[in-house]
Amino acid sequence: MRVIFNEEMKAVADDLDRMVRNVRKAIDGAGRALLDSDVEAAQAVIDGDIEIDALESSIIDQCVKLLAKQNPVATDLRVVVSTLRLAATFERMGDLARHIAEAARRSYPESPLSDEAKDLFSQMQDFLDETADNMVAMLADRDAKVAERIIRNDDKLDALHAKTFDLALSDEWTGSKQQLIDVVLLSRFMERLGDHAVSAARRVVFIVSGFDPSKEPSRDEDGAVE
Amino acid sequence: MRVIFNEEMKAVADDLDRMVRNVRKAIDGAGRALLDSDVEAAQAVIDGDIEIDALESSIIDQCVKLLAKQNPVATDLRVVVSTLRLAATFERMGDLARHIAEAARRSYPESPLSDEAKDLFSQMQDFLDETADNMVAMLADRDAKVAERIIRNDDKLDALHAKTFDLALSDEWTGSKQQLIDVVLLSRFMERLGDHAVSAARRVVFIVSGFDPSKEPSRDEDGAVE
Numbered sequence: 314m315r316v317i318f319n320e321e322m323k324a325v326a327d328d329l330d331r332m333v334r335n336v337r338k339a340i341d342g343a344g345r346a347l348l349d350s351d352v353e354a355a356q357a358v359i360d361g362d363i364e365i366d367a368l369e370s371s372i373i374d375q376c377v378k379l380l381a382k383q384n385p386v387a388t389d390l391r392v393v394v395s396t397l398r399l400a401a402t403f404e405r406m407g408d409l410a411r412h413i414a415e416a417a418r419r420s421y422p423e424s425p426l427s428d429e430a431k432d433l434f435s436q437m438q439d440f441l442d443e444t445a446d447n448m449v450a451m452l453a454d455r456d457a458k459v460a461e462r463i464i465r466n467d468d469k470l471d472a473l474h475a476k477t478f479d480l481a482l483s484d485e486w487t488g489s490k491q492q493l494i495d496v497v498l499l500s501r502f503m504e505r506l507g508d509h510a511v512s513a514a515r516r517v518v519f520i521v522s523g524f525d526p527s528k529e530p531s532r533d534e535d536g537a538v539e
Numbered sequence: 540m541r542v543i544f545n546e547e548m549k550a551v552a553d554d555l556d557r558m559v560r561n562v563r564k565a566i567d568g569a570g571r572a573l574l575d576s577d578v579e580a581a582q583a584v585i586d587g588d589i590e591i592d593a594l595e596s597s598i599i600d601q602c603v604k605l606l607a608k609q610n611p612v613a614t615d616l617r618v619v620v621s622t623l624r625l626a627a628t629f630e631r632m633g634d635l636a637r638h639i640a641e642a643a644r645r646s647y648p649e650s651p652l653s654d655e656a657k658d659l660f661s662q663m664q665d666f667l668d669e670t671a672d673n674m675v676a677m678l679a680d681r682d683a684k685v686a687e688r689i690i691r692n693d694d695k696l697d698a699l700h701a702k703t704f705d706l707a708l709s710d711e712w713t714g715s716k717q718q719l720i721d722v723v724l725l726s727r728f729m730e731r732l733g734d735h736a737v738s739a740a741r742r743v744v745f746i747v748s749g750f751d752p753s754k755e756p757s758r759d760e761d762g763a764v765e
Contacts, residue, residue: 377620384610394603482716490708490719497723
């Protein structure tokens with residue numbers, strides 16, 4: 314039983330790994346769509362979301378079968394339940410990257426961002442690209458140290474998110490109302506991407522360490538500015 | 540075993556029922572906070588979110604124990620896995636209601652809404668109050684018909700959400716930039732509440748009918764306007 318469980322769990326872990334790599338690709342593509350008005354990158358993110366969704370379905374299917382046939386307990390059970398939640402988190406991150414890509418495609422060839430907002434969004438994108446790299450590393454190595462770095466760093470994204478609103482309210486702002494709407498929503502999507510990364514990181518810390526399942530991190534983080 | 544499973548599952552279902560009733564209360568309170576500038580209602584929603592979060596933790600704990608001890612299969616397993624996801628959905632709905640309440644509290648005694656936006660938000664609130672009532676009924680009776688009504692009706696909320704953006708872009712708009720930011724975010728929160736209700740309804744349809752677990756509804760709905 315033990316050998317079968319490990320083999321089947323390895324297959325699930327491989328799918329989860331594939332999922333997080335696709336999410337990284339989506340975040341990178343959404344950034345190029347948004348900041349470089351790269352409409353092909355936007356389309357690739359939108360099309361690619363289907364594969365992320367399919368991977369989640371496959372992971373749910375495998376986990377449910379594992380639960381039924383192998384009746385895992387203790388740590389094994391914690392890993393399976395956490396895997397289900399990680400897959401849901403990554404699926405949502407794929408949606409958010411898609412929303413950003415859709416906004417870029419809709420306004421193409423114009424940018425949805427007013428000029429003065431671009432620098433802040435570029436900083437948010439750099440942050441998310443680094444976070445996505447960290448997520449891939451964290452999953453590949455089940456590395457709690459990398460996970461803790463993701464959790465610790467999230468304040469920076471929240472601060473950038475707050476700054477976009479400050480900018481929009483300031484006299485510096487030259488954008489149209491449409492750009493204001495887009496900036497508010499896009500900044501929110503990016504902040505939510507960071508929140509989900511934190512949520513995933515908390516779950517990895519939970520898998521690696523040995524907390525009580527009832528203390529499982531169950532909440533998405535909420536940014537300070539909403 | 541069967542009797543114990545049913546008894547323990549009943550306890551989980553009672554907690555889930557409590558959770559959805561608390562979510563209904565939160566949606567109702569958030570609406571009063573937003574539309575009537577009722578700061579006490581806002582505070583009650585913010586404080587009440589802790590109980591919603593605690594119920595989710597308790598449900599996770601009970602489900603993990605059930606999976607370990609009872610090794611449910613087939614329909615029973617589907618119900619347990621779906622319960623975990625319903626609890627996550629309700630937890631998120633509590634967060635969104637809290638965000639609305641926080642926005643109302645922050646701008647108190649002013650409204651975060653400009654006058655011309657109030658009618659649309661009032662319509663969205665009526666829609667969400669009715670949806671919340673339907674959610675309670677759907678959970679209490681595991682009623683797929685009510686669930687299907689929630690799924691079918693969601694277009695109306697999406698249309699109202701789109702109208703808030705149309706209004707903000709029109710010449711009718713008299714609000715400040717701060718109100719524009721608030722209206723965009725609040726409308727998004729309300730639309731997401733509707734999406735999560737649809738997601739919960741899909742899961743109830745899935746529990747009541749007998750689909751393959753791999754076809755489980757795994758995605759949050761995304762509104763048309765983002």
